[in-house]
Amino acid sequence: xxxxxxxxxxxxxxxxxxxxxxxxKQVPAEQALRLVHDRMDRPKCLNAVAVELVRDSLAKxxxxxxxxxxxxxxxxxxxGGEPKFGRLWERSPVERxxxxxxxxxxxxxxWVTTARAKDERPVWQTxxxxxxxxxRLLFFLAYEAMRSDPDLAAAxxxxxxxxxxxxxxxxxxxxxxxEKPPPVPSFDxxxxxxGSFVLxxxxxxxxxxxxxxxxxxxxxxDWAQLGQQGLVQGRVIDAFTRxxxxxxxxxxxxxxxxxxxxxxxxxxxxxxFWTGGLQGSGPPRLADRLETQRNALALLRHMGxxxxxxxxxxxxxxxxxxxxxNKFWLGEWERFGxxxxxxxxxxxxxxxxxxxxxxxxxxxxxxxxx
Amino acid sequence: xxxxxxxxxxxxxxxxLSASDEVCSxxxxxxxxxxxxxxxxxxxxxxxxxxxEKDGKxxxxxxxxxxxxxxxxxxxxxxxxxxxxxxxxxxxEGWGYDDVGPRGxxxxxxxxxxxxxxxxxxxQRQQERLQGEATEKLEGVMxxxxxxxxxxxxxxxxxxxxxxxxxxxQIKEMTEDPEAGSLTIKVEV
Numbered sequence: 001x002x003x004x005x006x007x008x009x010x011x012x013x014x015x016x017x018x019x020x021x022x023x024x025k026q027v028p029a030e031q032a033l034r035l036v037h038d039r040m041d042r043p044k045c046l047n048a049v050a051v052e053l054v055r056d057s058l059a060k061x062x063x064x065x066x067x068x069x070x071x072x073x074x075x076x077x078x079x080g081g082e083p084k085f086g087r088l089w090e091r092s093p094v095e096r097x098x099x100x101x102x103x104x105x106x107x108x109x110x111w112v113t114t115a116r117a118k119d120e121r122p123v124w125q126t127x128x129x130x131x132x133x134x135x136r137l138l139f140f141l142a143y144e145a146m147r148s149d150p151d152l153a154a155a156x157x158x159x160x161x162x163x164x165x166x167x168x169x170x171x172x173x174x175x176x177x178x179e180k181p182p183p184v185p186s187f188d189x190x191x192x193x194x195g196s197f198v199l200x201x202x203x204x205x206x207x208x209x210x211x212x213x214x215x216x217x218x219x220x221x222d223w224a225q226l227g228q229q230g231l232v233q234g235r236v237i238d239a240f241t242r243x244x245x246x247x248x249x250x251x252x253x254x255x256x257x258x259x260x261x262x263x264x265x266x267x268x269x270x271x272x273f274w275t276g277g278l279q280g281s282g283p284p285r286l287a288d289r290l291e292t293q294r295n296a297l298a299l300l301r302h303m304g305x306x307x308x309x310x311x312x313x314x315x316x317x318x319x320x321x322x323x324x325x326n327k328f329w330l331g332e333w334e335r336f337g338x339x340x341x342x343x344x345x346x347x348x349x350x351x352x353x354x355x356x357x358x359x360x361x362x363x364x365x366x367x368x369x370x
Numbered sequence: 371x372x373x374x375x376x377x378x379x380x381x382x383x384x385x386x387l388s389a390s391d392e393v394c395s396x397x398x399x400x401x402x403x404x405x406x407x408x409x410x411x412x413x414x415x416x417x418x419x420x421x422x423e424k425d426g427k428x429x430x431x432x433x434x435x436x437x438x439x440x441x442x443x444x445x446x447x448x449x450x451x452x453x454x455x456x457x458x459x460x461x462x463e464g465w466g467y468d469d470v471g472p473r474g475x476x477x478x479x480x481x482x483x484x485x486x487x488x489x490x491x492x493x494q495r496q497q498e499r500l501q502g503e504a505t506e507k508l509e510g511v512m513x514x515x516x517x518x519x520x521x522x523x524x525x526x527x528x529x530x531x532x533x534x535x536x537x538x539x540q541i542k543e544m545t546e547d548p549e550a551g552s553l554t555i556k557v558e559v
Contacts, residue, residue, distance in 0.1 A: 284498065284501050284502060284505060285391045285501065285505055286391050286393060286505050286508055286509060287391050287392050287393060290393060365395050366393055366395075366512050366516075367393060367395035367446060367448065367512065367515065367516050367519070368516065
């Protein structure tokens with residue numbers, strides 16, 4: 001039996017497909033980024049073969065990305081307030097995991113192939129209300145792929161489609177830091193199906209990003225930069241934890257527990273881990289210096305909310321509606337505690353890290369009272 | 371032939387400068403008794419230490435440093451303020467080659483602008499100096515304020531423990547070691 005004939009597409013269509021596969025992490029940046037930077041004449045339409053290939057790439061590529069990111073992991077997440085174990089497709093019926101792309105996905109791909117995205121103004125955008133979760137996931141992946149070029153990333157953020165994509169904010173809060181950071185967009189779309197499935201799959205990705213953020217803070221020398229980044233990080237965590245709480249999806253902050261348990265693994269952590277890189281004496285006012293340092297510890301400051309959840313969960317009784325979810329949270333609290341010491345019967349919980357965070361925060365306070 | 375002549379322009383500024391620095395924090399008060407009772411105890415303790423009630427907060431001002439405590443929420447702020455009145459004067463000098471007319475006016479205007487810019491720079495320097503002094507003042511009192519508030523919180527905790535113990539039963543014995551900061555209460559229930 002002979003191999004099927006390779007499908008034939010125009011140069012424009014070939015570039016578009018290459019860019020798409022670059023977004024889906026299937027083509028290296030060196031091969032695709034120059035295509036994003038080049039300008040091409042927009043054809044009147046794409047031929048059916050190209051559209052079919054785009055559809056196929058989106059369908060397979062996004063799913064493959066999510067599977068590799070973390071959907072493959074056998075883990076526990078909440079379903080209707082009850083924990084459910086398994087891989088993502090075992091936790092929910094496959095028909096509910098469907099991602100559907102709107103015409104905006106193809107529209108954006110044509111634009112990014114046609115325009116020199118870095119210089120083009122206005123950057124492509126569309127009415128947010130028409131976007132599906134799959135569209136937003138594609139824009140997140142496109143942003144991730146292109147953010148290695150800071151000018152290009154800055155250009156994309158001028159578009160509401162990217163600048164108001166809460167997933168981009170959650171994964172890259174520092175990109176939105178500035179003198180007047182815009183408000184954090186709503187996470188609602190990511191906390192209901194199928195957006196919540198995406199967040200479940202992306203837990204390892206988010207953990208990696210936030211770990212990187214925390215570990216590199218100590219290398220920042222500029223007071224204003226550290227203060228601004230910390231401020232945005234704090235706002236993002238605040239908005240996200242509030243939203244997951246309201247949606248009854250505390251399980252989706254698992255990546256924060258994982259990050260904190262790794263950052264605070266050493267018992268004698270000091271604020272200098274986060275602020276040690278600051279150069280010079282900083283702003284003249286003590287209030288401003290303190291604000292910068294407090295912002296740098298944004299993640300630790302939000303440990304309090306997670307602890308409140310733990311305390312509330314301990315008070316929860318069998319008769320409570322959210323008893324199962326509370327038990328689940330206590331399970332998470334134990335799971336992310338320190339590695340058990342051999343020979344020790346009682347297992348330490350995440351409270352160990354919460355205490356450490358509190359001690360670090362206290363060290364920063366010039367009015368350490370109480 | 372034009373005649374050279376000297377042009378002098380004087381500018382002065384009279385301004386009230388003010389600078390402040392502030393640190394806010396929270397008192398950690400153990401809820402031994404209900405919140406409102408703890409707040410009353412704290413308010414009483416602070417009043418004994420020279421604080422006065424103002425708009426629901428207990429405030430003490432001393433040498434330009436104001437400490438304000440909200441006994442209900444435990445919020446505390448320490449603010450240092452400095453004020454100063456400055457009178458600055460400067461004179462700029464230039465040369466003109468026309469006795470009267472638009473050229474002379476232009477030079478005067480330029481000299482006046484230079485003088486104003488210099489006054490602004492000097493005012494800015496004074497402002498920065500004043501700001502530095504306010505911050506220094508705040509940093510200087512911080513240890514003392516911390517110790518004072520710490521003592522107040524400890525005192526409130528002790529008193530609350532005594533009252534709680536009295537609620538539990540009859541106090542049989544009470545030993546207090548201020549050095550070690552320990553309080554032992556034996557209660558017969």
